[in-house]
Amino acid sequence: MGENFESLKLCNQLCFPLYACSKEIVKRYKPFLDPIDLTYTQYITMMVVWEEKEITVKELGEKLFLDSGTLTPVLKKLEQKGFVTRNRSKDDERNLIINLTDEGEKLREKALSVPENMGGCICLKPDEAKTLYDLLYKILGQME
Amino acid sequence: MGENFESLKLCNQLCFPLYACSKEIVKRYKPFLDPIDLTYTQYITMMVVWEEKEITVKELGEKLFLDSGTLTPVLKKLEQKGFVTRNRSKDDERNLIINLTDEGEKLREKALSVPENMGGCICLKPDEAKTLYDLLYKILGQME
């Protein structure tokens, strides 16, 4: 008698559509991010820096769910492009403080086109989008 | 008067929790995948091969939303581990056919522990999980 492999079928996974969906949507961002010369990771990093103006790498990592292995090269790239500065904290030399530059602030205006263009890309009804949003944050919350 | 940058706030994005959630859950798989020596990408690839027994790279790519740039090294690794074979089709030499080996079939039994262990990792009520599943596939469907 054959074993039951139902639990190993792709169509029975919840993680897989999450994984695939994430990648597909990130891919959709590319044509809108290319004109402002940002990748998706650089874009969400800038989102936090635009809001906070000044933030440490550690705080940035907590907000973005990324570690220093990912953020260090991303932030060096953003510094190289002139959108942020990287400086050690005087209080605690272990902390690297990221600051928004004028150039970075200027980029913010141009970046407004991104959500504008992406708007129609996820075709869910407002209540569906809210349900999805809430469920995703519920899961993230449980990941502590 | 200041401009309205609400649309550029991280908390107003739907893509970001999707992206973060996907990564966090994939990360949760690691301790359960390590014992069977598979990465997450290799695992979902094997899921399709376990079901199909024989499939081309193109078909695999369509099912997994991955292109040959990703799949070629993954499949070479799986071949090297002895779980699949890679052979050109006699009918059309452009097609590379992936076949499940006996060793690969054996792995399937061991892999049953993965969904078993992951079971409790996404703590959603059954109806919430179904809602999430349906919404994700709705989005994927629109990506054609």
Added chain:
DNA sequence: TGCAATTTAATTGAGTACAATTCATTTAAC
């Protein structure tokens, strides 16, 4: 039949991701 267009994988290069380790700095314990 002949060859241009199409299809399919593979390759390459840039950019993530993350585990594990290292290094410098700071804090805590004694």
Added chain:
DNA sequence: GTTAAATGAATTGTACTCAATTAAATTGCA
């Protein structure tokens, strides 16, 4: 005060991910 533990960033190594390009094979049509 000196040492031990903890913290934060950087580094290293492995593995994706995708765009763009290349190469081989097949198809379609003039």
